Structure formats: structure tokens, C-alpha cells
Amino acid sequence: MATEPTPINNDTVLNVAQLLKEQVGGKRVYALTLDALPLDDPMMARDVTAQLKLTRIADGILVTGSLAGRTRLECVRCLEEFDTDFGGDVEAEFRPTIDIASGMLVEVDDDGESFEIDDNHCLDLAEMLRQVSILTLPIRPVCGDDCPGFTSEFRGGEEPPTEEAGDERLAVLEKLLDDSRGNS
Numbered sequence: 001m002a003t004e005p006t007p008i009n010n011d012t013v014l015n016v017a018q019l020l021k022e023q024v025g026g027k028r029v030y031a032l033t034l035d036a037l038p039l040d041d042p043m044m045a046r047d048v049t050a051q052l053k054l055t056r057i058a059d060g061i062l063v064t065g066s067l068a069g070r071t072r073l074e075c076v077r078c079l080e081e082f083d084t085d086f087g088g089d090v091e092a093e094f095r096p097t098i099d100i101a102s103g104m105l106v107e108v109d110d111d112g113e114s115f116e117i118d119d120n121h122c123l124d125l126a127e128m129l130r131q132v133s134i135l136t137l138p139i140r141p142v143c144g145d146d147c148p149g150f151t152s153e154f155r156g157g158e159e160p161p162t163e164e165a166g167d168e169r170l171a172v173l174e175k176l177l178d179d180s181r182g183n184s
């Protein structure tokens with residue numbers, strides 16, 4: 001059996017009919033490249049590559065491997081956009097909706113953790129790759145060590161006015177308390 005990965009460019013749909021007919025343990029390897037992969041609107045990954053192994057398992061097909069790409073994120077501190085590389089491991093199960101041997105509908109046990117192989121025996125890697133990519137991205141992205149930080153308007157020795165505002169609110173509260181005590 002050939003072990004050279006099959007290259008796939010700018011496509012995420014694979015027909016797995018032949019692999020589904022094989023015994024458990026049957027394998028295919030793919031080298032996937034995508035110019036663009038939509039993540040969360042308007043976030044877009046670019047230059048995505050994935051090395052993927054598809055293995056026939058009892059329930060369907062297990063996809064394992066790794067992926068890497070590049071995307072643009074907004075820094076949580078300075079709010080500037082910056083480019084960042086991402087990458088991570090892939091492990092996902094795809095389950096058939098039609099039994100390959102009988103052509104009968106398969107009762108899909110929807111556990112929310114597996115993806116579907118459609119009734120043409122095709123699986124679409126896009127949603128799985130999107131989810132894996134998002135999981136590898138930082139929850140609170142920071143543009144870098146030289147990030148100018150939160151808003152720059154309070155720099156230069158000036159203290160942010162938050163404490164003062166807090167004192168004012170506290171003063172109002174204290175006055176209200178004094179008033180209510182005075183009335184009782």
C-alpha cells in the first residue's frame with residue numbers, strides 16, 4: 001500500500017467509500033493545503049497545511065494528524081491586529097450516515113463529538129479543521145512583548161481617574177447612608 005500522502009489543494013471534501021469497505025485498520029494519508037479557511041467570521045486562517053491519516057475504525061473513520069496555519073488576531077490589550085502562527089494536533093471521528101455494505105441508513109448516535117460522513121460517502125474536513133484551529137488560538141491574544149498596553153492616553157505620569165470616580169461613588173453612598181440613619 002502506498003504510504004506517500006495524497007496531496008489535496010484547496011479542497012476539504014474526501015470520498016471515503018473505498019476506505020469504508022476495508023477492514024478495521026485500513027489507512028489513507030493526505031497532505032492538505034488550503035489558501036484560506038474561515039474560522040469565526042470575520043476571522044480567516046491562511047496558508048493552512050494539515051498532515052492527516054484516515055483510519056478505518058469500527059464506528060467509521062478516525063482522522064488523526066496535525067495542522068498549522070496563520071491568522072490575524074486582535075490584541076486584547078492594545079486592540080491592534082497582528083498576525084500569528086498556530087498549530088496543533090488533530091483527532092476526530094467521522095461516522096457514516098449510510099452503511100456502505102447494505103446502503104441502509106445508520107442510526108447516528110449523535111454525541112456531538114463526531115462528524116458526519118454524508119450519504120455519498122464523503123466527509124468534509126472543513127468544520128473539524130475550523131474547530132481544531134480555534135482551539136489552538138490563545139483565548140486572550142497579546143500582540144507581543146513590546147505591546148504598548150492598554151489605552152495609551154493615561155501614560156506620561158497621569159493616573160487613571162478610576163480611583164477618584166470610585167471615591168465619588170463611595171461618597172454618594174456614604175451620604176445616602178448618613179441620610180437614612182438621620183431619618184431613623
Ligand SMILES: [Zn+2]
Nearest residue numbers: 075078143147
Ligand atoms: Zn498589543
